[in-house]
Amino acid sequence: MLRWTTPRTALRISGAFLFALIFASLAAPQLALAQVKIPDEAVLDKDEIAQLLADGELLEKEGRWAEALTHFEDAVRAYPDVAPLKEKVDTVRRRYDVSRRYADRSFVGGMRNLPSEQAVALYDDLLAKIQTNYVDSPRWADLAYRGMLQLDAALFDRTFRQVNMQGMSEEQIAELRRQLWQSAQFDRVQNRYDVRALALQAGQISQAASGMPQTAVVLEFISGAAGSLDNYSCFLTPDQLNEVYSQIEGNFVGVGIELKTQDDALLIVRSIPGSPADKAGIRDGERIIALEGRTIRQLGSEKAADMLKGPIGSSINVTIADGEDNARDIIVTRDRIEVPSVDVVKMLDPTSGVAYLRIASFQKTTTRDLTAALWDMHRQGMQALVIDLRGNPGGLLTASVEIADLFLDRGTIVSTRGRSAGEDFDYTAHQAGTWRMPLVVLIDSNSASASEIFAGAIHDNHRGTIVGQRSYGKGSVQGIFPLGVANAGLRLTTAKFYSPSGQAISNRGVTPDVVVRQVAKPLENGAILEAKTDAALDAGLQAALVQLQPAQISNRAIGQR
Secondary structure, eight states, X not given: XXXXXXXXXXXXXXXXOOOOBBTBOOOOOSOOSSOOOOOSSOOOOHHHHHHHHHHHHHHHHTTOHHHHHHHHHHHHHHSTTOHHHHHHHHHHHHHHHHHHHTTOHHHHHTGGGSOHHHHHHHHHHHHHHHHHHOSSOOOHHHHHHHHHHHHHHHTXXXXXXXXXXXXXXXXXXXXXXXHHHHHOOGGGOOSHHHHHHHHHXXXXXXXXXHOXXXXXXXXXXXXXXXXXXXXXXXXXXXXXXXXXXXXXXXXXXXXXEEEEEETTEEEEEEEOTTSHHHHTTOOTTOXXXXXXXXXXXXXXXXXXXXXXXXXXXXXXXXXXXXXXXXXXXXXXXXXXXXXXXXXXXXXXXXXXXXXXXXXXXXXXXXXXXXXHHHXXXXXXXXXXXXXXXXXXXXXXXHHHHHHHHXXXXXXXXXXXXXXXXXXXXXXXXXXXXXXXXXXEEEXXXXXXXXXXXXXXXXXXXXXXXXXXXXXXXXXXXXXXXXXXXXXXXXXXXXXXXXXXTXXXXXXXOXXXXXXXXXXXXXXXXXXXXXXXXXXXXXXXXXXXXXXXXXXXXXXXXXXXX
């Protein structure tokens, strides 16, 4: 089992559609047209809430489920006590989950065709892992109810109907829904075997009424059970499980671009240097408007992202539009892409010796990449360091612990606590190999999970200055469990983590020592902004210089003796 902390995984790497995670999470991929502004203190604004609901419902009507989910999740972060917004998150997440899976080739091409007995075995395996490993005691009746809600959401999905319910009228579907809900006796569900029995009953009713394969029903219950536990646990199709492993390893097969949706296109947030996309002339800020001659609107964002995946050496025709809407067709050949976790390294102020680096995620290579960067900057005269974790969604818990240990010589780094005693750990720092220069850490509202472990350890041990905005507030650890059937997997919350001072990170985050309310993007066209154009970076530089002053005064005093 891998211990993973990311709350959500963006539509990010190598032309692969990773959904989140973050794990994560599960929170939606970073696909919003525009982010909801999240105030430090939420003040109830009825007009703004009404507008948020209206904007999200428009995305729903257009079937843009990933964007709708991101929109409503951001709205709930701004207004956490508004019930209609929270209800929208639940309902839209179910619709998004159906559309995501039915755009996934590994699901449609393989899992959907499982014999029903194998689907039931998959459900058994998933429920057993929940019973044994989930951070809280599972509420079995609720899992059964959520499974039925997930099936109900699927009955409204156009693709699900085309695949599983051809020829059924709206009246027949309405009658099927009535039968399903009338037959479900949730008050009798006491254990995981009762959950399985209710799913089998729903499969039999659906097959008798519509000819729907029982496997299709059981798979909806599987997804509903895993996804209803919390925002970070979820069922992983074979492709999604492989992509999780790829993200951990820091390499992928694809075209090498980071994406988010923008109207009827996919905005290229970043074309990874040296990737097939970069070599083909695809640049940051351009848009993908079609793939293989079909527009993104025709394909949908999930399907389009899935099309960018493929084996090494295969090609895809990508239609690119630049900032002036000039379109061009490019043939891109997929290849393996190495994604460094430390993706920007430079001397920020060579005169004072202030160095800068950005950690994009915490993966297996992070400690190696960071150590190499530190020695490189040491040779350039590094006297202080600014580490940028803005936008970092997290990753491997062990990687964040190893990185914190590079800067702490003693004390607790993080503690984890779970329902199982095997999930209880206290990670502590070791003196050997400690870098002792003045340290500044930049965070924002998208710094999450493993980023918060690192920032919390630095903050609570008084090792450096935290600058920026309060972090995301995701304080739980997920295990990645392969399932025994169909090469699928389960991301499951197994523990909660706590900062060295004993503070829970969940819904609290890490509060910076120096708050910067207007934070510019840390990257622009792949290059670090200058301090004067980035308020948080400017504040970080100043904090580093302040930390340097005592050491410089001390050194001058020693030199005068």
